Amino acid sequence: MTRHVAIIGHPVSHSRSPLIHGYWLRQHGIDGTYGVRDVAPETIEAFFSDFAASGLIGGNVTVPHKEAAFRACVARDSVAQALGAVNTLWLENGDLHGANTDVHGFLANLDAAEPEWARALGEAVVLGAGGAARAIVYGLLERGGDRVVVANRTRARGEALRETFGPRVQPIEWRDLGGRLMGCRLLVNTTSLGMKGQPPLDIDLSALSPDALVTDIVYVPLETPLLKAAKARGLATVDGLGMLLHQAVPGFERWFGVRPQVTPELRALAIADLKT
Numbered sequence: 001m002t003r004h005v006a007i008i009g010h011p012v013s014h015s016r017s018p019l020i021h022g023y024w025l026r027q028h029g030i031d032g033t034y035g036v037r038d039v040a041p042e043t044i045e046a047f048f049s050d051f052a053a054s055g056l057i058g059g060n061v062t063v064p065h066k067e068a069a070f071r072a073c074v075a076r077d078s079v080a081q082a083l084g085a086v087n088t089l090w091l092e093n094g095d096l097h098g099a100n101t102d103v104h105g106f107l108a109n110l111d112a113a114e115p116e117w118a119r120a121l122g123e124a125v126v127l128g129a130g131g132a133a134r135a136i137v138y139g140l141l142e143r144g145g146d147r148v149v150v151a152n153r154t155r156a157r158g159e160a161l162r163e164t165f166g167p168r169v170q171p172i173e174w175r176d177l178g179g180r181l182m183g184c185r186l187l188v189n190t191t192s193l194g195m196k197g198q199p200p201l202d203i204d205l206s207a208l209s210p211d212a213l214v215t216d217i218v219y220v221p222l223e224t225p226l227l228k229a230a231k232a233r234g235l236a237t238v239d240g241l242g243m244l245l246h247q248a249v250p251g252f253e254r255w256f257g258v259r260p261q262v263t264p265e266l267r268a269l270a271i272a273d274l275k276t
């Protein structure tokens with residue numbers, strides 16, 4: 001029987017997930033589909049509570065429904081539990097189960113691009129304190145980061161991360177960033193600054209040590225102003241597209257029983273799609 005999966009969000013028409021999963025379905029000759037379900041916030045609870053009637057065996061969840069998906073699940077993996085957000089769903093005996101694969105996506109992207117990145121990971125600096133930052137801070141602490149400095153425009157959201165994850169998280173004011181870059185091994189942008197149509201992320205990288213790695217979760221454009229500035233200083237950089245591709249892997253394996261690969265061909269397809 002054909003297995004149907006979809007990305008659930010609002011709005012969701014720009015999602016790249018159908019392209020990613022469609023590629024893997026074709027590559028592995030699997031009898032399945034990966035579609036799009038735009039579900040308005042007013043009806044999301046009913047949609048999840050009657051998920052078995054949707055015709056789907058599972059799905060991905062994106063903005064703004066990750067917290068509603070979390071609440072709708074009868075069981076969740078430990079990452080989703082820690083983050084309070086679910087981005088991957090599946091049915092087990094008619095019940096909705098959930099996981100969060102954003103942490104895996106972030107870590108696997110860095111592992112693939114810079115295999116040694118987490119060796120002696122001392123201090124990392126994370127820009128932003130929203131949902132994506134929450135997943136990334138969790139991942140960095142899991143990988144043995146000594147300290148994660150969180151710089152955010154709204155200080156209270158950085159403080160909230162410290163409350164959730166403990167004293168290894170250090171919220172700072174945006175204006176104090178310069179002084180914290182010196183000891184930083186990894187700099188991560190999780191804000192929307194630098195995204196196409198948004199203001200650029202304009203920070204002075206001169207205090208970063210030459211062995212620091214710089215990564216951005218923004219992937220439109222692929223080379224963000226931050227990554228361009230880091231490259232110009234001779235620093236290693238990792239772009240954000242890989243996080244999107246890698247976060248899709250565990251869901252596909254769960255629904256279709258095959259662990260898919262993030263191939264250069266998939267990356268090239270995604271890059272071509274970003275240009276359209």
Ligand code: ATR
Nearest residue numbers: 128129130131132133152153154157190191192193
């Ligand atoms: P996501 O789930 O992608 O993390 P989010 O939860 O809306 O999205 O978080 C967006 C992040 O980008 C936040 O850290 C936000 O800062 P605030 O918490 O102060 O809102 C940050 N951000 C967005 N626009 C920004 C801007 N113009 N200047 C500085 N930070 C900005």
